[in-house]
Amino acid sequence: MNVRACTWAAVLGVTTLGACRCDSFRFYDVVRDRVEECDILPQGELCDEPEGFAPPVTEVWAVEHAGDEIRVYVDEEVWIAEPQNPEDNPSFVTANKVEVSAREPGPCTTTRTRSFEILATPDPYTGTLTGEIAERSILIGPEACGETPTGLRTRARLDGVPTGAP
Numbered sequence: 001m002n003v004r005a006c007t008w009a010a011v012l013g014v015t016t017l018g019a020c021r022c023d024s025f026r027f028y029d030v031v032r033d034r035v036e037e038c039d040i041l042p043q044g045e046l047c048d049e050p051e052g053f054a055p056p057v058t059e060v061w062a063v064e065h066a067g068d069e070i071r072v073y074v075d076e077e078v079w080i081a082e083p084q085n086p087e088d089n090p091s092f093v094t095a096n097k098v099e100v101s102a103r104e105p106g107p108c109t110t111t112r113t114r115s116f117e118i119l120a121t122p123d124p125y126t127g128t129l130t131g132e133i134a135e136r137s138i139l140i141g142p143e144a145c146g147e148t149p150t151g152l153r154t155r156a157r158l159d160g161v162p163t164g165a166p
Contacts, residue, residue, distance in 0.1 A: 028129040030160030040151035063120040108145035129160035
């Protein structure tokens, strides 16, 4: 049963034989516009001016509500998201990923942390996806790894509109 049908069933007090899970799946054309970019250096962070940022990129995002699970698809990557306040605003969700890799000599360890907060409203006419995504990649290790810590920290604004059929 689609979201619109579930909404009308709830308004009219209609029940069906099966549970009305009100699952939804919505595509968005999202512009990722960098708002912060900093190099992580042994002596601290050195942040670039906005004029030096890469131009905004357009990505395809999708938000799927399937029962109690929320999946966010960013191009070909899948994130499992959590609603921040499920009772008041189930469309405001967050997700985090941490990837750790090591290489010799050392070991030299790179930790990549990514997270986002989005508000994704599914209405096909007035819906939007807005929020922020942050990424941090840092290399640490002994002298054999070179000067550490080194890495990159970025933050970008997300603005999107629904695309495709509702």
